[in-house]
Amino acid sequence: MNRMIENFRDQVMSNAALPQHQKNAFLLAAATLKGNYEDKDWLSKIRGLLNSMMPFVGESLALITGSCEHLVTFEEVVDKSRS
Numbered sequence: 563m564n565r566m567i568e569n570f571r572d573q574v575m576s577n578a579a580l581p582q583h584q585k586n587a588f589l590l591a592a593a594t595l596k597g598n599y600e601d602k603d604w605l606s607k608i609r610g611l612l613n614s615m616m617p618f619v620g621e622s623l624a625l626i627t628g629s630c631e632h633l634v635t636f637e638e639v640v641d642k643s644r645s
Contacts, residue, residue, distance in 0.1 A: 563599050563643070567592050605636050 574580060574588045598604045 564596060567596060605640065609636065 571588070571592055574585055577585075601607070
């Protein structure tokens with residue numbers, strides 16, 4: 563993940579067409595993502611956030627995420643990305 567962020571950071575920072583405020587926004591988002599990824603409890607925090615939001619966005623979230631067929635868990639995604 564860190565390598566991907568660094569590669570993309572190099573592309574963003576060297577792109578003369580992007581205004582400085584967009585480059586700064588990317589740097590802030592990248593730092594936040596790196597910090598979250600390094601947090602050992604990030605997965606349970608995301609799950610807790612989603613669980614607390616479900617009463618309010620349950621049906622709307624289903625429209626975004628699609629049907630329940632072929633679901634994967636966060637753990638499966640993380641395990642696959644780490645291997």
